[in-house]
Amino acid sequence: MPVSVFDLFTIGIGPSSSHSVGPMRAACRFVSELETLGLIDSVHFLRVELYGSLALTGIGHGTDKAILMGLEGETPEAIDPQSINHRVETIRKTKRLQLYGRVSIPFDPEVDLIFQRNETLPFHSNGISFSASDKSGKESFQKTFYSIGGGFVVTEKEANENNAQQTSHAKHSFNSGTELLEIAEKTGLSISEIVLENEKEMRTEEDIQNKLLDIWHAMQASVKTGCETAGTLPGGLKITRRAPELYCDLCSQQEASIRDSLATLDWVNLYALAVNEENAAGGRVVTAPTNGAAGIIPAVLHYYERFTPHANEKGICRFLLTAAAIAMLYKKNASISGAEVGCQGEIGVACSMAAGALTEVLGGTPQ
Template sequence: MSNLNIFKIGIGPSSSHTLGPLIGGNMFCAKLKDKINKVERIESTLYGSLSLTGKGHLSDRAIIWGLHNLTPKELDFTLQESIINRALKGRKIKLANKKDIDFSYKKDIIFSKTFLPLHQNGFELKAFDGDSNLLEQEIYYSIGGGFVLTQNELEKQKNNKQKTKSKKMPLEINSAKDAIKLCEAKGWNLAQLSYEYELQFNTKEEIRNYCFEIWEVMQEVYYNGIHPKSLYLPGKLELKRRAVGLNERISLTSDPLGIIDFISLYAIAIAEENASGAMVVTAPTNGACAVIPTVMLYLKNHNVGFSDERVIDFLLTAMLIGSLYKKNASISGAEAGCQAEIGSASSMAAAAMATVMGANVRVACNAAEAAMEHHLGLTCDPVGGLVQIPCIERNAFGAIKAISAARMAMSRKSTPKVSLDDIIKTMYETGKDMNIKYKETSLGGLATTLSNIC
């Protein structure tokens, strides 16, 4: 399976809680196909973490947009608002953009405190005809990073992991150990390995065009973040956006650490765009969407510069490392805490930065390992169920750790004791042991300490 979609163009604030339900709504429209004319009502039930933090993460709205069969690229802010106004005030939705049906927010969106068995982020969609007969139903799981599987698909995936191996491709990369072996046998770095891997699924042009589109959108998001339409973020915290002020005050000074202010600016601007529900690149999740573009902007503006080839190499390396977390652990805060989101993004960025600066596979894997090692145990406790505190600043720290990890790995002369595979396994085990309060439920940590401010 190609790893290109580790990066996808999505909308904020959450890949699992916003983008996932939106994609689920699209999938349900496809499932309804020729039954659409018979449908008179859709009932959506959000379970587990999707229910507990769904309002702050706009999961309810995302399902409504998804049932209009609209994609993130089509959903600009004006269209988002007009659909929601019509649903809430006009009590109508346009199913699959084809048929108007009645809608009642109270009756048709159900927030259930129960957790479904296969994953913390489950939701069920049901379609009824005018006599309340059930026409179709499906349970979906939003497994992180905007990836959505039906109940059957997730069951199969879990069984396959335990029992059988899926169809073999000539180039298989299931672990960092595989990556090191292949690179050393062929004389490749991680970017070259990832490129050869992707050529099994995509043409050269598709890979290049995809990477350029992702990089272009990342830069557009940063620009939007320093030129926002509103100076405040949406939601009950009433947070004032900080990137605009930072951008006005920032300048290169003789202070060698002044560069850190730029890194903070890039990360805060992009993460604030995500928090506002605008378009971002999911990388590998929305909550952590600023880490990778921040490191890329740092390299472009303050370091080696960014030729087209470096852009491609950076993204190819990052997606390969991201795929190892997705395959062998998790990139979902609801499943393994924030270490799986900011930690994975930081690890991906560290390996990518080291690679474009000339690191071989072992050094790049060491950079990825170090970046995750120092995110282990990081909980997910978004205040008010919004992707704002601690998420926005956390992206800046994730980027700074990625840069430090890349630099440390590149100047290291000793052999590391901990491998990237060790740390991926440890992150997942730590995530499984983590109390549910700290896994995107807003039932613990900062979310409860600061419950008085929201």
Template structure:
């Protein structure tokens, strides 16, 4: 049976908030379009460019920064390295000069208000998150390319296979949790060991370990930054950042000068249930407040759900015992495999499946990973993943004003807590007696996604998005 090869670095991507599907994906699509022009040797003869946003990208694109992402991508900025403090000034320059410098070297007249179109009533059939680039040239026929942002920062060009452009053969191909368990039982390897062996199809083990630790470093920096930044989030909804005040209150005056000392100060506060619960919530809030403020985060597996895994990992780091880099690597590798199973068997796009596809998947990933590093068996880890998703089934995506703020930020706290609870339940249970498998819950999630009304799929046309009496004229 054919399988889609998904790497840990496909599930976990370093990027810029607030959305992996509406910000990072369109950013990457714009970069790919410019690269396409370069490959066709058409960049220098370009005379005109229009960008059309369809479906969910149009309906919630302003709140998600889709227009900003497209302009930055066209200009050659890389979401992994671009200085996020310069986003506002870069966009202001484009609007003032009505020019985009493609790939940072080819200027072209571009009026964002006219040339970047939000087609609110049009949706392309393949996926709700679609954008088209329409180009004209001095010496060549017009060119149109359409890209789909399918969730988690994954981008597919129209006519391209979903598995990507460079298929690889994995030693342990996995499409489902049954496949994964088969390889674990056949080889005696833990889930993270199977994943590490598969990663060898792309790079050597040292490079994989270094890359995973870079992912963890970005998560740490984002969490620390979010726990020390106050103010109001952008977008006009006037949401107040809460993580920094909560962190300060919990630390009760304990001092520190860097991240490691901060972690030590948190540990010094004890292990009461309320204290642990507050910190898990604080970690999750911090990351998604950063995400909402166009900060640098890691898709896990999406930006909207980026706070769950860092929160659970920090819970394990602070309140666990003797947590090493090796354990962190095991956690992230295990989580990535569960995320890839959901992507293959269902979706990780809220525009396709509602919030169950984002917070639900991230909670499931974190639950399995926490169980694995806590000494659970492979079957207990998969049981934890199933429990976490089972209790997110049917969750809608109804962001107020199309912003990744309410209810998105708090939902990350709930996803983190559910992951920890699911892990504890699995560790104290015998999988032999479980009534629901992970594959069954993946299938159910997909069926639920297909049945869900489109207004609950990241359109801001249903649920909280229309029932909260707020003045959103600035949004």
């Protein structure tokens, strides 16, 4: 199946799409498959192994916490971020977890969740292996997943199949920027219209618009929360949140000065910083296309919505559709994973997404 806009923009939690969102999805998927296979009630032992980048930087990214919540059946989209620390502490104290939210099994994270820091699986640097055993110790189910960036989770087999079939069902298939521009020239469609036509193969236009606006509203909420929440970010560096103070400073300025081009950039910086700090705190953000770059698209989209004439919901949807087209090209031909291209690689992807999207909604053409 082709990559959807809603695969790239997903509502989740911080601080990392590849190290938090992906592992939670992998763990939840594993226990869901146990349930589907009718094996979950017989599980007595569970072993989780992290490899490569997940093992080396997992503690700092909260990978262990994300996996524990996923094993209890939580998803990044639905979990209450404020509940995570308390629930994880309960698991650590009792050495038990509620598998898929209903089957209590012994599980000691210090013993059963293993960071294989000296081993990387050959397929991808972000590997997670799950193994379930019955009371006799016999393994009943095992599966290895890879968190490949942006919250995407696949097995090696699925990844190979996706590479072969990624655009085969799209109305307007494109594998490169050149092909995308050729489609635009041939059809007379804008970039956003091309992506919209592809999305309509899977859902109605009304559903697409509603889902895009849900993403926008989640971005607005993360900016608002980031601007209003003071304090210190998690981690050993004890970094103080800066967005609330900057927000107060900007709000104290005269409205006329806000229309100055340099002053508007202060607001754009604020929007990005607010989301980034909310992500660092493990709060609710939208992968855009990753958590590491989650502030850029909301910042530029807020700029469009607040500072450009005639901004409207249709323009917001066009912005997100265009941004997604650019992200699809990176995902197909390079990577959106910081583990593969570095954290600044994620930023570069998001910046080009935002630049292309803003160009379209301000009246630019594909050329």
